[in-house]
Amino acid sequence: MSKYEHLWKYLQADxxxxxxxxxxxxxxxxxxxxxxxxxxxxxxxxxxxxxxxxISMKEKHITFNQMDK
Structure with missing residues (x-):
């Protein structure tokens, strides 16, 4: 299990x-x-x-984009 798996599942559920x-x-x-x-x-x-x-280090956020299905 990846240490970031909870994040990936959060994105998928959203x-x-x-x-x-x-x-x-x-x-x-x-x-x-x-x-x-x-x-x-x-x-x-x-x-x-x-x-x-x-990935904005200054504003402290990351933007995620859904991929084409």
Whole structure:
């Protein structure tokens, strides 16, 4: 099980075309602060129908986009 699996399942359950989540919201979902390892794990989102869009370190949020089905 991936350490980010709870996040991927959250995105899948939400089903929005685009979803912008703050780092704080992500921490609530996964139970820990997001770190640099996210860059390695972000490709896993595709297995749940999403791709990682913009990562804003300044505004502390990540945008996720639903992939074409």
């Amino acid at each position: 089903g929005s075309l685009t979803l912008k989540l703050s780092f704080d919201k992500i921490k609530t979902i996964i139970g820990f602060d997001i770190d640099h390892s996210f860059l390695t794990y972000k490709k896993e989102a595709g297995q749940f129908g999403y791709q990682v869009g913009k």
